[in-house]
Amino acid sequence: MINPTTPVQDDSETNYHNNSGSLRSQMSRGYIHGDKDCPNFPCHHPDQNCTFCFCPLYPCEDPLLGEFVVSKRTGGNVWSCQGCHWMHRDDVAASLFKMMPEVGPEGLDLKVRMELKERLQGKHRRRAKAIMVLGATSGAGKSLMVTALCRAFRNRDLTVAPFKSQNMSLNSMVTDQGEEIARIQDLQAKAAGTRPRGELNPILLKPKGGVTSQIVVEGRPYRDTTVQEYYSKFVPDEAPAIIARNLERLMRSNDVVVIEGAGSPAEINLRGRDVANMYVAKLAQADCLLVVNIDWGGAFAYAVGTLALLDDGERKLFKGIIINNMCPGGGTIGSLDIIERKTGVPVLAVMPHLPKLYLPVEDSMDLSLHEGGEGATVIAIVRLPMISNFTDFDALGLEDNVRVVYANEPSELNGASAIIIPGTKNSVTDLKWLKESGMATAILERAGKVPILGICGGYQMLGRRIMDVHGLEGGVSAEVEALGLLDAVTHFDSYDKRTVQVTGTLDKAGGTVRGYEIHMGRTERGEASPLFIMDPDGRGEGMLDEKGLVMGTYLHGVFDLPAFRRYFLSLMGGPSSIATEAMDQDAAVDASLQRLAKEIEEHIDLDALMGDDDDA
Amino acid sequence: MRKLMVQGVTSGAGKTTLTAALCRHFFMKGMDVVPFKAQNVSLNSFVTDDGGEIAISQAYQAWASGIEPTRNMNPVLIKPKGSGQCQIVLDGRPWKDIGRGGTNQEMIEEIRSHILRSFDDLCLGRDMVVIEGMGSPVEMNLKDRDVSNMWLAKAVRSPVVLVGDIEKGGVFAGIYGTYLLMDEEERDLLKGFVINRFRGDASILGAGIEELESRMEMPCLGVLPYVRFSSPQEDSMDLRQISGGVRGEGDVRQRWIKELDGLLEKWEGTWDLSKVEGLVDRV
Numbered sequence: 001m002i003n004p005t006t007p008v009q010d011d012s013e014t015n016y017h018n019n020s021g022s023l024r025s026q027m028s029r030g031y032i033h034g035d036k037d038c039p040n041f042p043c044h045h046p047d048q049n050c051t052f053c054f055c056p057l058y059p060c061e062d063p064l065l066g067e068f069v070v071s072k073r074t075g076g077n078v079w080s081c082q083g084c085h086w087m088h089r090d091d092v093a094a095s096l097f098k099m100m101p102e103v104g105p106e107g108l109d110l111k112v113r114m115e116l117k118e119r120l121q122g123k124h125r126r127r128a129k130a131i132m133v134l135g136a137t138s139g140a141g142k143s144l145m146v147t148a149l150c151r152a153f154r155n156r157d158l159t160v161a162p163f164k165s166q167n168m169s170l171n172s173m174v175t176d177q178g179e180e181i182a183r184i185q186d187l188q189a190k191a192a193g194t195r196p197r198g199e200l201n202p203i204l205l206k207p208k209g210g211v212t213s214q215i216v217v218e219g220r221p222y223r224d225t226t227v228q229e230y231y232s233k234f235v236p237d238e239a240p241a242i243i244a245r246n247l248e249r250l251m252r253s254n255d256v257v258v259i260e261g262a263g264s265p266a267e268i269n270l271r272g273r274d275v276a277n278m279y280v281a282k283l284a285q286a287d288c289l290l291v292v293n294i295d296w297g298g299a300f301a302y303a304v305g306t307l308a309l310l311d312d313g314e315r316k317l318f319k320g321i322i323i324n325n326m327c328p329g330g331g332t333i334g335s336l337d338i339i340e341r342k343t344g345v346p347v348l349a350v351m352p353h354l355p356k357l358y359l360p361v362e363d364s365m366d367l368s369l370h371e372g373g374e375g376a377t378v379i380a381i382v383r384l385p386m387i388s389n390f391t392d393f394d395a396l397g398l399e400d401n402v403r404v405v406y407a408n409e410p411s412e413l414n415g416a417s418a419i420i421i422p423g424t425k426n427s428v429t430d431l432k433w434l435k436e437s438g439m440a441t442a443i444l445e446r447a448g449k450v451p452i453l454g455i456c457g458g459y460q461m462l463g464r465r466i467m468d469v470h471g472l473e474g475g476v477s478a479e480v481e482a483l484g485l486l487d488a489v490t491h492f493d494s495y496d497k498r499t500v501q502v503t504g505t506l507d508k509a510g511g512t513v514r515g516y517e518i519h520m521g522r523t524e525r526g527e528a529s530p531l532f533i534m535d536p537d538g539r540g541e542g543m544l545d546e547k548g549l550v551m552g553t554y555l556h557g558v559f560d561l562p563a564f565r566r567y568f569l570s571l572m573g574g575p576s577s578i579a580t581e582a583m584d585q586d587a588a589v590d591a592s593l594q595r596l597a598k599e600i601e602e603h604i605d606l607d608a609l610m611g612d613d614d615d616a
Numbered sequence: 617m618r619k620l621m622v623q624g625v626t627s628g629a630g631k632t633t634l635t636a637a638l639c640r641h642f643f644m645k646g647m648d649v650v651p652f653k654a655q656n657v658s659l660n661s662f663v664t665d666d667g668g669e670i671a672i673s674q675a676y677q678a679w680a681s682g683i684e685p686t687r688n689m690n691p692v693l694i695k696p697k698g699s700g701q702c703q704i705v706l707d708g709r710p711w712k713d714i715g716r717g718g719t720n721q722e723m724i725e726e727i728r729s730h731i732l733r734s735f736d737d738l739c740l741g742r743d744m745v746v747i748e749g750m751g752s753p754v755e756m757n758l759k760d761r762d763v764s765n766m767w768l769a770k771a772v773r774s775p776v777v778l779v780g781d782i783e784k785g786g787v788f789a790g791i792y793g794t795y796l797l798m799d800e801e802e803r804d805l806l807k808g809f810v811i812n813r814f815r816g817d818a819s820i821l822g823a824g825i826e827e828l829e830s831r832m833e834m835p836c837l838g839v840l841p842y843v844r845f846s847s848p849q850e851d852s853m854d855l856r857q858i859s860g861g862v863r864g865e866g867d868v869r870q871r872w873i874k875e876l877d878g879l880l881e882k883w884e885g886t887w888d889l890s891k892v893e894g895l896v897d898r899v
């Protein structure tokens with residue numbers, strides 16, 4: 001039905017009816033997912049279902065699904081299915097497959113087709129319901145709210161996708177297709193039961209230090225920019241088209257799209273230049289929820305002020321306000337009706353402080369939120385000025401007996417059972433800081449006594465030197481002496497960035513490791529043995545010194561699976577340290593997501609939120 | 617007797633630091649200035665020369681004003697004791713414990729009269745008082761029990777400056793919402809606003825500030841740059857903040873005053889102190 005090489009369909013109805021044979025053979029082939037052997041695959045999108053390559057409903061003439069275009073061949077009007085994702089959803093195809101009657105040599109007549117479509121439409125929305133969560137401030141709890149909504153809708157057997165048009169984040173991850181997205185969108189995809197992909201977070205802005213940021217579009221590095229230029233050029237010229245095409249695809253292929261805003265929608269100094277909030281809400285005609293954090297006080301003011309600064313059309317999209325983070329035992333809050341009287345928008349729910357869930361928190365530089373665990377084994381993470389990917393350590397905080405702390409100065413390494421130098425946005429400048437702050441000396445003093453692990457930039461710092469001849473990291477050409485605890489030299493010799501998901505085996509103790517690499521620069525290992533043996537080619541990754549107490553790796557998320565976590569903890573010795581029951585991180589995340597969904601079900605009437613409006 | 621009150625859009629908006637900075641500024645101008653905060657919720661207290669317990673932040677503000685702390689600078693101190701219990705310290709002495717039910721109207725009246733008496737005693741013979749509010753002045757559910765924000769401003773007829781923290785985002789909404797929820801008399805006392813903890817080039821805020829100034833019909837008095845400053849605990853319950861300040865040797869107080877002077881230097885030119893001074897007499 002679809003020929004991806006020409007944007008305009010050339011089928012005509014007559015042409016199609018000659019194909020009733022194809023329709024019949026298609027039915028006898030049975031229900032399939034994506035037909036990866038088809039030379040045209042994927043003609044719509046990589047996750048498409050190919051059961052109905054020939055659509056039994058053709059031509060449905062439903063403007064929500066396809067459109068009439070001018071045929072190149074005949075010059076007449078022809079029905080095009082190019083934009084239809086409906087027929088290629090797993091759930092829609094499965095339902096239709098069950099409903100299909102016997103196909104005779106004449107194909108299906110109009111009445112049958114209409115009936116089939118009617119029934120199918122009763123089960124699956126043709127266009128998603130869009131629900132958008134906006135925050136009165138940063139850190140209001142938007143991300144978790146979106147995550148919870150995704151899982152709760154998923155639990156109702158709906159096809160769900162999260163969306164955030166623009167994210168500024170230091171914590172990114174790499175999908176199985178090598179696309180880079182913010183880690184929180186990855187979690188939301190897990191909650192929604194959909195594949196994490198660039199589409200869900202089409203613009204990702206990664207601060208690189210100083211005034212420069214890298215723009216990642218649809219998961220791929222796009223270019224570097226300054227904040228100034230980002231707002232004056234990229235946002236007006238390029239962002240709208242990028243956002244619109246990704247959002248539209250999601251709206252056409254899901255029952256629900258849960259959209260997350262960024263920061264506050266009422267930054268009135270940015271009027272007209274904010275593409276992360278009301279711009280998207282209007283584009284999707286989303287039902288909007290405003291989340292207000294009550295923890296800091298001022299919740300009444302933020303709720304009323306935010307809505308008062310929007311225009312009428314924007315305000316009308318708001319269906320409710322959610323007061324978030326009510327402290328336990330806080331009782332009820334009186335006078336909430338004042339908010340509705342002032343803004344016309346009701347307070348839908350007062351959500352409690354969510355219990356400590358095992359989830360990476362909303363992207364925040366507030367590292368104290370990541371400090372965690374209660375044990376006697378203290379693992380000190382060196383708080384580099386340009387620290388990145390600090391969600392790497394959340395898994396450690398889950399272990400019994402382990403406490404993760406961030407060390408700002410050398411004295412804070414005292415008593416630590418292990419030291420980790422984390423990833424950084426800039427190895428060269430952070431290495432300089434390490435030396436100047438006295439942190440380097442403190443680390444060297446402890447070498448050989450406690451395990452020391454460097455991840456990514458931290459790994460580069462543990463080596464002998466960093467060669468940045470083109471000044472890719474530091475801005476000026478430099479050859480920097482590093483800590484010299486590992487026999488390794490790192491070269492920054494091209495602007496290439498390695499972004500890949502990897503798995504492998506722990507060389508020393510066996511067991512699977514999983515993680516992702518996001519870095520520039522390559523590290524040459526001397527004679528020392530690698531830390532991991534990677535799939536599928538047995539390449540060595542990372543390294544380990546002779547005593548086995550200094551380790552370096554490029555793998556982010558290295559603690560997520562139990563094998564390496566257990567090994568690392570075992571190096572600390574002592575009765576207090578070894579975690580006996582190594583926890584499976586994926587299962588823990590899933591359990592957390594279910595609890596989150598349950599929590600939101602208890603406080604918000606999701607059926608009312610979905611409404612009974614049909615998708616037309 | 618001149619007065620100026622600092623109120624915040626949220627807890628931790630920077631009221632404590634701003635109050636200390638204003639005290640310091642007026643002290644340096646040779647004025648006989650005192651700090652006042654009607655009520656504090658804090659675990660960090662200080663014992664004054666006369667054996668009274670007050671919140672540590674008023675003690676620091678007193679030192680910034682070049683005087684020793686006295687108990688009437690902070691007549692009500694609420695000390696959380698865990699599991700919903702709080703001890704109320706009144707005029708520097710433990711008064712009573714309250715449970716989940718909180719205070720009743722009768723207690724509120726008694727507390728209010730103590731506050732006004734302390735205020736009058738404190739101000740006697742002084743040139744100026746800088747009053748710090750608590751939390752947000754428009755927690756509508758708590759308004760009838762207010763003893764530290766607009767109730768006090770009205771009772772002592774003090775002009776008010778509102779400070780909002782831009783770090784959390786949504787600062788325009790926070791400031792405007794606070795204004796919208798005030799009644800006529802309160803809006804009348806509110807004379808201007810300050811944006812705190814800004815990082816970067818303040819010119820990008822221009823359009824937003826102008827819009828707020830015209831909506832609220834009052835000036836923005838300054839956009840204060842973010843300065844890392846180890847203030848002795850804002851009026852927040854956040855225990856993580858307590859550790860700040862004690863590093864190396866020397867007298868912490870001295871060190872802190874030096875830091876405060878450094879802060880005032882860094883803020884110079886980012887706020888309009890002459891306008892602030894002008895407000896003081898405009899009630």
Ligand code: SF4
Pocket residue numbers: 055056057058059060061062065066067080081084085086087
């Ligand atoms: S349902 Fe989709 S594929 Fe089928 S005819 Fe309609 S537009 Fe074409």
